[in-house]
Each structure stands twice: as C-alpha cells, then as structure tokens.
Amino acid sequence: MTGIILYGAGNIFSLTAALERLSIPYGFINSQEDFKKFDRYIIPGVGHAGAAMDKLEKTGLVPAIKELKKPTLGICVGMQLLTSYSEEGNSDLLNIFPIKTLRFQDSADYKVPHTGWNQVYPEKDNPLFKNIPSGSHFYFVHSYFIEYDKTYTLLSANYSTEFSASIWHDNFYGVQFHPEKSGVYGETLLTNFSKL
Amino acid sequence: MLSKRIIPCLDVKDGRTVKGVNFVDLRDAGDPVELAWNYSRQGADELVFLDITATVERRKTMVELVKSVARQINIPFTIGGGINEIADADALLNAGADKISINSAAVRNPTLIDELAKAFGVQFVVIAVDTRRIDDKNIVHLNGGRLPTERQTLEWIKEAESRGAGEILLTSMDHDGTKNGFDNGLLKTVNDAVHIPVIASGGAGAVQHFVDVFEKTNVDAALAASVFHYGEILIPDLKAILKSNNIEVRI
Numbered sequence: 001m002t003g004i005i006l007y008g009a010g011n012i013f014s015l016t017a018a019l020e021r022l023s024i025p026y027g028f029i030n031s032q033e034d035f036k037k038f039d040r041y042i043i044p045g046v047g048h049a050g051a052a053m054d055k056l057e058k059t060g061l062v063p064a065i066k067e068l069k070k071p072t073l074g075i076c077v078g079m080q081l082l083t084s085y086s087e088e089g090n091s092d093l094l095n096i097f098p099i100k101t102l103r104f105q106d107s108a109d110y111k112v113p114h115t116g117w118n119q120v121y122p123e124k125d126n127p128l129f130k131n132i133p134s135g136s137h138f139y140f141v142h143s144y145f146i147e148y149d150k151t152y153t154l155l156s157a158n159y160s161t162e163f164s165a166s167i168w169h170d171n172f173y174g175v176q177f178h179p180e181k182s183g184v185y186g187e188t189l190l191t192n193f194s195k196l
Numbered sequence: 197m198l199s200k201r202i203i204p205c206l207d208v209k210d211g212r213t214v215k216g217v218n219f220v221d222l223r224d225a226g227d228p229v230e231l232a233w234n235y236s237r238q239g240a241d242e243l244v245f246l247d248i249t250a251t252v253e254r255r256k257t258m259v260e261l262v263k264s265v266a267r268q269i270n271i272p273f274t275i276g277g278g279i280n281e282i283a284d285a286d287a288l289l290n291a292g293a294d295k296i297s298i299n300s301a302a303v304r305n306p307t308l309i310d311e312l313a314k315a316f317g318v319q320f321v322v323i324a325v326d327t328r329r330i331d332d333k334n335i336v337h338l339n340g341g342r343l344p345t346e347r348q349t350l351e352w353i354k355e356a357e358s359r360g361a362g363e364i365l366l367t368s369m370d371h372d373g374t375k376n377g378f379d380n381g382l383l384k385t386v387n388d389a390v391h392i393p394v395i396a397s398g399g400a401g402a403v404q405h406f407v408d409v410f411e412k413t414n415v416d417a418a419l420a421a422s423v424f425h426y427g428e429i430l431i432p433d434l435k436a437i438l439k440s441n442n443i444e445v446r447i
Binding site (some may be wrong): 011013014017018020021046047048106107108111112113114115116117118119137139141142143158159178180181182183184186187 | 197198199201236241242263266267268270271272289290291292294316317318319362363388390391392393416417446
C-alpha cells in the first residue's frame with residue numbers, strides 16, 4: 001500500500017482521485033509511526049519550495065524521510081524537496097540528491113512558468129517507465145527546475161535548457177511533471193510505481 | 197519540445213453544458229463530465245469550464261462539478277465564472293481544479309490577482325480578458341462582452357502579468373461566434389508583449405484557423421467550444437493537420 005506524506009503543501013485531491021481510478025490502495029502519513037504501515041511512499045507538493053520545506057520540517061518527519069529504504073516518489077515540489085537547495089526562497093532542502101533546483105530564465109520564446117505538455121527522454125533503464133515510449137508527453141507546470149545531472153537524471157526534458165524531468169537514486173524517485181494529470185502515460189507511471 | 201495546446205471550452209449552467217452564439221442564446225450540449233471524458237480520450241490537452249450559474253448556490257454547484265471532473269479526468273482543467281474572493285478559489289483548488297480563471301472580479305479589483313498569486317502560486321491564476329474593438333481601440337469588456345470598461349486590452353494584460361497572472365485567456369468578442377478565424381493581429385501583439393502563456397479564443401470555425409493562429413501569433417494554446425461540441429472539428433484530425441504543418445502537438 002502507498003503512503004502519501006501529508007504536510008500541508010497543496011491539494012492532493014487529483015492525486016488520490018487518480019490512485020482510486022487505477023485501483024491503487026493508499027493511505028496517509030501524519031506521524032513517524034505511520035511509515036511502517038506502508039510499503040512505498042509519495043511526497044506530493046505544489047507551490048513554493050521554501051514554504052513547503054518549512055511545513056515539512058514542522059511535521060518532524062524529515063529525519064525519518066531521509067532514512068527511508070522503501071520506494072519513495074516525490075512529485076513536482078515534492079521532488080524538488082529531495083534536492084539540496086532551491087533558488088525559490090533561497091532554501092536548503094532534504095539533500096537526498098546533491099543537486100540544485102534553479103529558476104528558468106524567461107524570454108519571449110520560453111515563457112515562465114513552463115506550462116503544458118513536454119516530451120521526456122529516458123537517460124537510464126528503470127521499471128518506473130515501463131511501457132512508456134521515449135519522447136512521450138507529460139504535463140508540466142513549474143517555474144523552477146532541477147538541473148540536469150549525469151548521475152541522477154532518470155528522464156531529461158528540454159525547455160530553454162536541458163533539465164531533470166525525473167531523478168533517481170537508490171529507492172528515491174522524483175518526477176517534475178504531474179503524472180495524475182498526464183493522461184494515459186501518467187497513469188501508467190503511477191501503476192509502475194505501485195509495483196516497484 | 198513544448199506542445200501547442202488544444203483546449204475545448206465547456207460553458208456550464210446549473211450542471212449542464214451550454215454554448216452561446218456571441219454569448220447570447222444558449223443551447224444545451226450535454227453532461228459536462230461526460231463531454232470532458234470524451235475530450236480527454238480524443239486528445240484534448242486541457243479543458244476550461246466556464247460556470248455561468250447565477251444562483252446563490254453557485255459556489256457549491258461549482259465545487260461539485262470540479263470534484264466530479266477531477267475524479268474522472270486525467271488531464272488538467274481550469275474553472276472560471278464568478279470567482280470573486282480567495283475563499284472561492286480555495287474551495288475550487290481543494291476540489292481538484294488545476295487553475296482558476298478570473299475575469300470581471302480582477303478588473304474591478306486588480307489586487308485580487310496579487311492575493312491569489314501569493315496564496316496559490318501564479319500557475320493557478322488565469323486571467324480571462326474579453327476584448328472588443330471600439331473606435332480602433334481594443335477595449336476590455338465585462339459581463340460576457342456586454343459592458344465596456346475604460347481599460348485598453350494590452351495595457352490591462354500587462355498589468356495583470358505584473359500582478360501575478362500565470363496565463364492569459366484572451367477572447368475577441370468581435371470574432372467569437374463568427375467562425376471566421378481568431379483575431380491574429382491582436383493575439384500576436386499580446387503574445388509578443390508578455391512572458392506568460394497566452395490562450396487564443398474566439399472565432400474558430402475551421403482547422404485552418406488553428407494552423408493560422410499558431411503560425412501567425414505563436415500563442416501557446418487555442419480554445420474553442422461549438423466546433424468541438426457539435427463534431428465539426430475532431431481533435432485527432434485537427435492535431436494530425438497541425439503536425440503536418442510542423443506545429444508541435446501531443447499525439
């Protein structure tokens with residue numbers, strides 16, 4: 001069963017609705033005790049990365065999250081929290097991935113937020129992207145991105161610069177896009193995660 | 197590459213879909229959730245719901261609509277119509293809306309844009325602008341295009357951007373319902389002047405109009421209602437033609 005870590009950063013109605021459509025059982029994590037009830041975890045998140053990190057710290061769950069050994073998926077800002085630092089609010093984050101979250105430079109050709117369907121390309125083989133072709137479109141909406149990194153980037157995408165659409169290190173995964181809003185392939189990804 | 201988005205718009209009143217020709221007489225075109233599901237299956241990239249319910253129960257009916265859509269649809273959607281305060285937006289966000297669209301309330305109280313952007317992030321705030329030409333000037337209109345304001349369209353859009361709009365939905369009331377094509381001149385001016393995504397609306401009647409709006413203005417998305425609702429344009433056909441014109445789309 002999937003445990004969704006609750007820390008007050010954004011609405012999760014669409015995420016839980018997607019899990020219900022896919023018949024993926026889930027529950028919620030409010031305290032350290034709750035972690036052992038689940039065999040995988042999702043860290044959701046929308047909004048401001050610095051504010052999200054403050055909220056996560058207030059839950060007292062940070063030490064437990066850093067020690068997790070079961071599959072853990074950060075979505076959008078939930079993924080950015082896994083990095084060391086964000087330019088958004090000049091914030092220190094969980095540092096599970098020693099890479100940074102930076103702001104897109106806006107221009108006439110590259111508007112910010114990066115909003116809409118963009119293509120993603122696997123940099124490594126991983127069961128999270130089973131049955132999802134290279135170049136598939138996923139739905140993004142974000143102004144900050146995780147830098148491309150040879151070691152940690154699982155999927156790359158391009159928007160004025162190459163960036164990490166997904167990262168992976170041991171049991172930790174992150175996706176910058178919203179799988180719950182990304183049509184059939186987004187649903188495939190959530191199903192794949194539920195079987196890792 | 198980031199794709200150009202195709203967005204069907206569903207006008208909803210009392211839980212049913214309607215579409216006005218020039219926003220005046222309304223025809224019933226079905227159940228919004230069923231229509232939305234069909235559009236997502238056909239390859240729509242996003243959906244916009246404009247709720248024109250005018251009863252005191254409107255917030256409750258909008259929240260119910262948003263919840264049913266969010267439960268069943270796997271693409272993003274925007275809800276608009278009569279959102280006047282933070283509490284309206286908060287209720288819709290918690291019901292699963294990806295974005296809210298604000299029109300008259302933002303013109304009457306521009307600081308609402310700042311407040312919404314601060315509370316929920318710019319990506320949640322779409323500013324809808326209804327524009328009509330008066331004496332060679334593009335003037336912002338309210339109340340479904342019936343009430344002219346003193347604001348010029350481009351100047352208002354730039355103000356909205358600076359206050360925290362994350363996206364502009366620009367409807368030309370002169371073109372809306374005519375099926376003669378989008379207002380490409382104005383759309384290009386606006387699109388070149390802002391650094392946030394622009395959705396073109398008003399005037400779609402043929403596939404070529406979508407090709408034209410993307411080629412001539414480079415807007416991020418095109419929205420239409422009746423041509424999709426009545427099956428005059430099918431989204432898979434539209435996207436195939438856009439792709440054959442080298443316009444980036446999600447297929």
